[in-house]
Amino acid sequence: MIRIAIDCMGGDAGLPVTVPAALDFLRRYPDVQVLLVGLSEPIGALVAADAAAPRDRIEIVHADEVVTMDDPVEVALRRKKNSSMRLAALAVKDGQADACISAGNTGAWMAVSRYVLKTLDGIDRPAIATALPNRKGGGTTVLDLGANVDCTPEHLLQFAVMGAALVQCQTSGQRPSVGLLNIGEEAIKGNEVVKDAAELLRASPLNFYGNVEGNDIFKGTVDVVVCDGFVGNVVLKSVEGLASMLSGIIREEFHRGLLSKLAGLLASPVLGRLRTRVDNRRYNGAALLGLRGVVIKSHGSADVYAYGCALERAREAVANGLLARTAQQVAEIRRSLDAAGVLPAADARHDANGAEGGAVA
Amino acid sequence: MIRIAIDCMGGDAGLPVTVPAALDFLRRYPDVQVLLVGLSEPIGALVAADAAAPRDRIEIVHADEVVTMDDPVEVALRRKKNSSMRLAALAVKDGQADACISAGNTGAWMAVSRYVLKTLDGIDRPAIATALPNRKGGGTTVLDLGANVDCTPEHLLQFAVMGAALVQCQTSGQRPSVGLLNIGEEAIKGNEVVKDAAELLRASPLNFYGNVEGNDIFKGTVDVVVCDGFVGNVVLKSVEGLASMLSGIIREEFHRGLLSKLAGLLASPVLGRLRTRVDNRRYNGAALLGLRGVVIKSHGSADVYAYGCALERAREAVANGLLARTAQQVAEIRRSLDAAGVLPAADARHDANGAEGGAVA
Incomplete structure (x- = not known):
């Protein structure tokens, strides 16, 4: 049960x-x-x-x-x-x-x-992850969406581990591909934190694709897109804003005068399919990852259908052993990066992360 | 001429x-x-x-x-x-x-x-600005879109000045409102750079609205939205990616079978109006601001119509004295912030900014 x-x-x-x-x-x-x-x-x-x-x-x-x-x-x-x-x-x-x-x-x-x-061993900060619909008909999981505004490269690595474990639970895929959100695909681009994070990710056993750009979220280039919570939150709200503006414009244009209404009526099966395909209620249910328990956040404005989708997120995370997977991958990555000498010693890391924790959006 | x-x-x-x-x-x-x-x-x-x-x-x-x-x-x-x-x-x-x-x-x-x-006096780094269509039927000018990945609070202030001057040239509006892109409207939210930038903006004579979120770009809450180039570039590419996915889905659904094609035909005046309203070619022509000359960047994939729109940007910036306006506002803001003791001394500022300049996306 x-x-x-x-x-x-x-x-x-x-x-x-x-x-x-x-x-x-x-x-x-x-x-x-x-x-x-x-x-x-x-x-x-x-x-x-x-x-x-x-x-x-x-x-x-x-x-x-x-x-x-x-x-x-x-x-x-x-x-x-x-x-x-x-x-x-x-x-x-x-x-x-x-x-x-x-x-x-x-x-x-x-x-x-x-x-x-509390957080899982090896995780300094929890992160918020959700899937956005992509052109391939699936979802691209993006994190962090606002739990951590200032991130170190190692935080981004941890987000990658947690995001990959989440996608594994949802798709039973073997090794989800992970992209690092950046402003260009070339390795020389981006700010210092992102550049250093790319190095950690390349040295890790994760299936790291490399840098991705904003449009790759919707192309479905990778399964998991990693970014700091400031960027993730701004992106999420921007695309929600655009989607809401566009659906408002579509509604307006199909209600402008009798002929348009008639056209809308005739096109209603098409518009209905459209609505289904872009219905973001299906993707309701963000995961608060990195905690010692499965924690799901539903959109505040969810209706019964959307809330049910969020409940599915909770069920599939438990059924597929999200916590054990995450813990196992964290340990595995720590071992391999420690062996490669890429990570600072655990003590130094703890000092660097401090006790204040992440600001929460 | x-x-x-x-x-x-x-x-x-x-x-x-x-x-x-x-x-x-x-x-x-x-x-x-x-x-x-x-x-x-x-x-x-x-x-x-x-x-x-x-x-x-x-x-x-x-x-x-x-x-x-x-x-x-x-x-x-x-x-x-x-x-x-x-x-x-x-x-x-x-x-x-x-x-x-x-x-x-x-x-x-x-x-x-x-x-x-070279850059204008009082501007440390040029920035890239463009307008995105908003729900009010106008455009929201967003900057920086990728010229500067790591910004100080003062850089963000300078972006605000340049963006406001640009909008003044385009709209003859008196004092364009400026919003600071953040992850929540409350002043306590955001990373350190953004919080400090908000203080500078509040102390400046600019028409500062306060923090805005990603969706405010499309609501048209303010005339100018300021952010660092990493965030701006990721947002721009994300919304382009979503828009392209959605228009692909609309096309697909109206071509799926004979009945849908017929519906598409009947709805074509409506779809045509839709296309016009969301046609981003109208907004082609990003401004590279802060230089000693009006510099415009057209989208690489622009067609003749879109390129013509970018040429309009160039013409209106010259006709409305963008450079003089920017220089004047920079000087004015410097005076008022110096008087308020909010800015570090010019020397300290120059040291802080260094000579390496901004990374360019």
């Missing part, structure tokens, strides 16, 4: 999305149990209202506090110790669940899950 | 695009003269073949070397001293032209024009 702790209160909609999505998900996957974490009364009412809910695989965990979308990280961490978000992460820490998920505010979820679960 | 020196050899197509575009442009703007720089024989033949070419406003400048799209910067700078690219920049330096333009390789064009023309 795969046990998933769900922060039912998180997200723009909260309960009306998370609970129905969880119940649907249970019906689709008989190997899943859920812990529904949040205000137990309304959760119980929603479960009771669904006659076909598989009650034997549902446990309700009461939490009387809720981290709001606007709560600063400090409030989530220090004031709301009984929040649904925190209790969901605690369920993983205490071994009651294998994975936890929230659609709540990203910064708070990252901070709380990191505080509760 | 506005005199534009055109590197006729640059770009994927070269002469068959640049010369016809120049001739069309001359017909549209009677206040323009052009210097057609490149292999004089084929240029002369193309001009001769156009019976309506306004010959009195055309001068052909022979250059027997061509910087190719793959030439490294060093080759363009040190080996090909008689290239069309270099002679176009030299025409500006020697006062024979007010602006120069090339569709050749960006790195080479930046290096050559910078070497020949």
Whole structure:
């Protein structure tokens, strides 16, 4: 059985999305149990209202506090110790669940899950990864998307390891290819951090493709694209902004006058297929990687369908042993880079990374 | 008269695009003269073949070397001293032209024009700026797009000054609003360079809006978005990649089977309007800002229409006094920040910036 702790209160909609999505998900996957974490009364009412809910695989965990979308990280961490978000992460820490998920505010979820679960051995900083649709019909996994704004070359190497392990879990592919996001394919380009990271990646046993550029994300040139969290976050929001502008323009043009509306009606099967192909709800469910537990972040505006997709991310990461894979690859890479003398000694590394941790977007 | 020196050899197509575009442009703007720089024989033949070419406003400048799209910067700078690219920049330096333009390789064009023309007083590093279409129907000017991968806060301030001056030339707007690209609107977010840049911008007389995120580029939240060249280049290529993927998908879906083709036919006026609205050829013509001369970079793959748009950028920058505006704003901002004690002394600044200059994408 795969046990998933769900922060039912998180997200723009909260309960009306998370609970129905969880119940649907249970019906689709008989190997899943859920812990529904949040205000137990309304959760119980929603479960009771669904006659076909598989009650034997549902446990309700009461939490009387809720981290709001606007709560600063400090409030989530220090004031709301009984929040649904925190209790969901605690369920993983205490071994009651294998994975936890929230659609709540990203910064708070990252901070709380990191505080509760801690990072894996050999990982200095967790990272946020998600897949963006590419031209090949698959997804390109990009990380970090905003957990770490200032990164060292070794952080980028760790992101590569974690991203490759995640893709292995999703595709059963043998050795996912990894690209380093840069401003040109030539090795001489880029800033110092990226150049040094490329050297580490080349010396590692990862399937390192080399530098890639922004458009390679959508070409599907590689399985995993690695960048620091500042760049990743800006790219993610930029492409979301462009996509939203374009879909707005398409809608407008097909509603401009009677003839256009008619054309839109006639073209509606085509437009429908288009919508399906570019539907980013399918890619909902970012992974917060590098923690001692599977932690998934759903988009705050997810609907029931999108939230279900994020739940699939959680299930497949557990089913395919994401944590063990990551830990094993981290150890393997450390051995090979240590043997090659490429990495600074562990102590020096720890000093360099400091204790402050990453800023969270 | 506005005199534009055109590197006729640059770009994927070269002469068959640049010369016809120049001739069309001359017909549209009677206040323009052009210097057609490149292999004089084929240029002369193309001009001769156009019976309506306004010959009195055309001068052909022979250059027997061509910087190719793959030439490294060093080759363009040190080996090909008689290239069309270099002679176009030299025409500006020697006062024979007010602006120069090339569709050749960006790195080479930046290096050559910078070497020949030098930077304006108070500008440490030139930057590349272009407009991206936004939801308001206008363009958001973004810089730097790849000239400088490692930037100091003061570089970002200088980019803001140059970008604001450029937008003023294009829109005659009084005080363009400037946003700083970041991963969150809150002032506490972002890396150290961006945080310090925000302080400088707030203390400056610029119309500083504050932090903006990637999606604000397409919302049109501000007139000018400032970022370092690494981030800007990655964003530009990412959105180009997404746009190209989406237009490929739209084409595919409207060609899938007879019914879809019919729907496409019926929807063709709508699709045509769509294409016009998102046609990025209109925005062709990036400005290499901060040099002692108006320098424009056309997309390498520009067609005649797109190249004509880039020529408009050159003309409007000259007509509206871009250089004088930039110089004046630089001086004004320097005075006000010096008075506020926000900037380090000029000497310290120069040490910090070093002599190596920016890496060029």
